[in-house]
Amino acid sequence: QLEWNGLEHYLKVFYAEEIKLKPEPDVLSYIINDNNLLRKDVIIIGASAVDEEFATCCGTDYLHINEFL
Numbered sequence: 001q002l003e004w005n006g007l008e009h010y011l012k013v014f015y016a017e018e019i020k021l022k023p024e025p026d027v028l029s030y031i032i033n034d035n036n037l038l039r040k041d042v043i044i045i046g047a048s049a050v051d052e053e054f055a056t057c058c059g060t061d062y063l064h065i066n067e068f069l
Contacts, residue, residue: 028058040056 004011014031032039044055047065055062 030058 011041012035019027020033028039028042028044028059032042039059043061043063044051045057045065045068046055048051052062052064
């Protein structure tokens, strides 16, 4: 659980496991389409090289969780 300190009013957070799709472009496409976003509007926050590679392959920005907290 994270303390958002008021940021929750400006962010929408998704967890791939909760969407019940594997972390493949399908889950990102679902989020983008469901929220009328562009890939440039999305940032993926992750904790591994696989997460970073996924973000790169999907054409989105990436931030390691340690940089976020």
